Amino acid sequence: MSISSVFDKAKVENRSVLVGCMPAGFPTVDDSIEQMIEMHRAGCDVIEVELPYSDPVMDGPVIQKASDIALANGVRTRDTLKIIDAVSSAGATVVLMTYWNPIEKYGVDAFARDLASAGATGLITPDLIPDEAQEWIAASDKHKIDRTFLVAPSSTAERIAMTVANCRGFVYATALMGVTGARTSVSSQAPELVTRIREADPDIAIGVGLGVGNGKQAAEVAAFADGVIVGSALIRCVLEAPDRATGLDRLRALSAELAEGVRSR
Amino acid sequence: MTAPALPSLPDLAGHFGRYGGRFVPEALVKALDELDAAYRSAKADPEFQARFQDLLLNYAGVPSLLYRATRLSEKLGAEILLKREDLNHTGAHKVRNVLGQALLAKRMGKPRVIAETGAGQHGVASATAAALLDLECVVYMGEMDTERQALNVARMRMLGATVIPVTNGSRTLKDALNEALRDWVTTVDNTHYLLGTAAGPHPFPELVRDFVGGIGVEARAQVLEMNGKLPDAVAACVGGGSNAIGIFHAFVPDEGVRLYGFEAGGDGVETGRHAASITGGSVGVLHGNRTYLLQDDDGQTIESHSISAGLDYPGVGPEHAWLHDTGRAVYEPVTDAEAMAAFTLLCRTEGIIPAIESAHALAGAAKIAPRLREELGRTPTIVVNLSGRGDKDVHTAGAYFGILDPVETVVPGENT
Numbered sequence: 001m002s003i004s005s006v007f008d009k010a011k012v013e014n015r016s017v018l019v020g021c022m023p024a025g026f027p028t029v030d031d032s033i034e035q036m037i038e039m040h041r042a043g044c045d046v047i048e049v050e051l052p053y054s055d056p057v058m059d060g061p062v063i064q065k066a067s068d069i070a071l072a073n074g075v076r077t078r079d080t081l082k083i084i085d086a087v088s089s090a091g092a093t094v095v096l097m098t099y100w101n102p103i104e105k106y107g108v109d110a111f112a113r114d115l116a117s118a119g120a121t122g123l124i125t126p127d128l129i130p131d132e133a134q135e136w137i138a139a140s141d142k143h144k145i146d147r148t149f150l151v152a153p154s155s156t157a158e159r160i161a162m163t164v165a166n167c168r169g170f171v172y173a174t175a176l177m178g179v180t181g182a183r184t185s186v187s188s189q190a191p192e193l194v195t196r197i198r199e200a201d202p203d204i205a206i207g208v209g210l211g212v213g214n215g216k217q218a219a220e221v222a223a224f225a226d227g228v229i230v231g232s233a234l235i236r237c238v239l240e241a242p243d244r245a246t247g248l249d250r251l252r253a254l255s256a257e258l259a260e261g262v263r264s265r
Numbered sequence: 266m267t268a269p270a271l272p273s274l275p276d277l278a279g280h281f282g283r284y285g286g287r288f289v290p291e292a293l294v295k296a297l298d299e300l301d302a303a304y305r306s307a308k309a310d311p312e313f314q315a316r317f318q319d320l321l322l323n324y325a326g327v328p329s330l331l332y333r334a335t336r337l338s339e340k341l342g343a344e345i346l347l348k349r350e351d352l353n354h355t356g357a358h359k360v361r362n363v364l365g366q367a368l369l370a371k372r373m374g375k376p377r378v379i380a381e382t383g384a385g386q387h388g389v390a391s392a393t394a395a396a397l398l399d400l401e402c403v404v405y406m407g408e409m410d411t412e413r414q415a416l417n418v419a420r421m422r423m424l425g426a427t428v429i430p431v432t433n434g435s436r437t438l439k440d441a442l443n444e445a446l447r448d449w450v451t452t453v454d455n456t457h458y459l460l461g462t463a464a465g466p467h468p469f470p471e472l473v474r475d476f477v478g479g480i481g482v483e484a485r486a487q488v489l490e491m492n493g494k495l496p497d498a499v500a501a502c503v504g505g506g507s508n509a510i511g512i513f514h515a516f517v518p519d520e521g522v523r524l525y526g527f528e529a530g531g532d533g534v535e536t537g538r539h540a541a542s543i544t545g546g547s548v549g550v551l552h553g554n555r556t557y558l559l560q561d562d563d564g565q566t567i568e569s570h571s572i573s574a575g576l577d578y579p580g581v582g583p584e585h586a587w588l589h590d591t592g593r594a595v596y597e598p599v600t601d602a603e604a605m606a607a608f609t610l611l612c613r614t615e616g617i618i619p620a621i622e623s624a625h626a627l628a629g630a631a632k633i634a635p636r637l638r639e640e641l642g643r644t645p646t647i648v649v650n651l652s653g654r655g656d657k658d659v660h661t662a663g664a665y666f667g668i669l670d671p672v673e674t675v676v677p678g679e680n681t
Contacts, residue, residue: 077563101549
């Protein structure tokens with residue numbers, strides 16, 4: 001299902017979309033596939049695969065650690081494409097999140113082509129702003145990949161309008177000024193940012209990320225956003241579990257709790 | 266050589282040809298735009314410029330000398346003129362950049378500055394400027410480097426800065442830079458990121474170049490005064506590349522002056538253990554700009570290796586990438602061994618202990634001297650940027666030459 005259809009369907013059901021994030025190859029390629037499929041089955045509407053990168057400046061300690069583990073275990077860009085293929089074949093809607101250099105190294109057009117054929121519907125680019133994205137915009141148009149750029153509480157009205165105009169599928173609103181990682185409370189800056197995005201474009205789907213870690217927070221964010229993006233809290237289920245079975249249990253339980261959260265706005 | 270009007274670069278979006286630009290989270294764009302605007306207004310403000318020049322002259326000891334190194338010249342068969350940035354306050358060219366940026370932070374009303382540091386020199390310089398201008402200062406330093414450079418950690422703390430050891434990734438300079446960026450994303454409202462080299466997202470490569478650009482302006486005037494003509498070549502070491510761009514920039518329009526950047530070749534570029542981003546790397550995006558960097562086939566950053574902590578970085582400033590592609594400057598690697606031989610040579614011929622970084626520039630000058638002599642049919646004149654003094658490297662050099670106990674067993678403070 002395309003991202004737009006996922007958001008449209010959720011709108012009809014009067015709920016938010018749950019986007020669950022997991023690094024590719026963490027802790028191994030096969031384990032990460034299993035985790036993502038479990039997340040999908042337990043209620044994540046969209047699986048956001050993160051391509052592990054050596055210098056993830058937008059990520060907090062949990063995703064850094066998971067990415068380091070994946071890289072230390074030898075995950076390659078081509079493995080990430082394989083993972084996307086497996087997870088989308090299992091019926092999940094998949095988007096990829098990646099820092100820009102791995103794509104530039106792969107070849108921008110070739111990457112868009114292979115991403116599309118692996119079954120991903122979109123790409124989130126945390127360190128690529130539309131100002132530098134001419135090549136990506138051309139390649140993503142050609143291969144029909146949705147583009148998600150980020151907006152932040154610090155973004156000016158002009159930049160929000162420009163960024164949203166370059167997005168397709170959904171825009172990623174970072175709820176606070178900071179890096180990824182669950183927080184004890186939902187940012188007070190998030191509702192205002194969502195309002196400002198709607199002023200620029202009343203129709204674009206808005207996913208809110210950074211800081212959401214449980215069902216209650218998911219419900220709070222679902223009250224004003226079209227999508228709730230959760231990463232670190234899900235990853236921690238696996239990262240901190242004493243054994244694999246426990247990790248998967250926790251992952252399923254949290255996914256289900258979050259799925260309930262986005263439905264109880 | 267038909268290079269276009271180089272000094273007008275970068276363009277308004279910070280591009281030097283295909284290099285530079287801004288590859289950053291959107292959250293930082295507003296701060297970078299504000300910095301850009303503040304910098305442009307400061308540049309045009311005579312009062313700001315007067316304050317900057319006053320601090321350089323009366324606090325930092327700038328302009329630094331241009332010294333004719335007679336005994337070294339005899340050894341190398343070239344007239345070697347040393348730009349003595351090692352004599353500046355805090356012992357390196359970096360004081361120029363930190364004073365400029367700290368003044369900018371004040372102008373923007375930001376009470377806090379953060380900095381990344383490898384060996385600690387930029388951290389010490391930042392802490393110095395912060396103390397002078399009454400700013401809070403936090404320095405991120407890889408845990409590995411805090412252990413290797415305990416003395417500089419103590420210096421920063423004495424100056425009132427907070428030093429935060431970075432424990433993730435490779436625990437070196439690139440990870441300190443990542444952590445500083447993460448801090449900045451969170452604190453950008455009240456914090457200026459005092460970036461230590463002419464790299465990173467626009468406008469940093471341009472403003473750092475301009476703050477250190479006095480090195481070349483001074484050297485050019487000094488050599489004209491001394492010799493009545495321009496030199497045949499200018500040589501500098503290149504890590505991130507701030508001292509090199511600082512001395513190159515004023516000479517770029519002088520087509521007869523050859524520009525040489527010497528990268529850290531570590532154990533040799535062919536061994537893979539080096540920090541030579543241009544001669545041993547490829548084009549990509551790292552830390553906010555497109556440039557040459559050390560990366561694997563998947564675009565993951567590869568760790569750099571160099572005996573010189575200040576050159577031990579897997580990227581290089583975007584203007585160097587551009588100068589390389591246009592052919593206006595030539596970049597070559599210098600190995601650890603070659604640098605250390607030049608280090609000794611300067612100690613023994615001139616009584617000057619250089620920073621190991623600067624020893625790379627000296628080793629490079631020794632390499633090009635015979636080539637230039639042959640090409641020109643006379644003794645060439647080479648200006649070498651002696652970017653820093655070697656006090657901080659005494660332990661490393663002492664251990665390297667076996668004239669001191671290994672670094673680990675030296676009590677910090679004994680050899681300062």
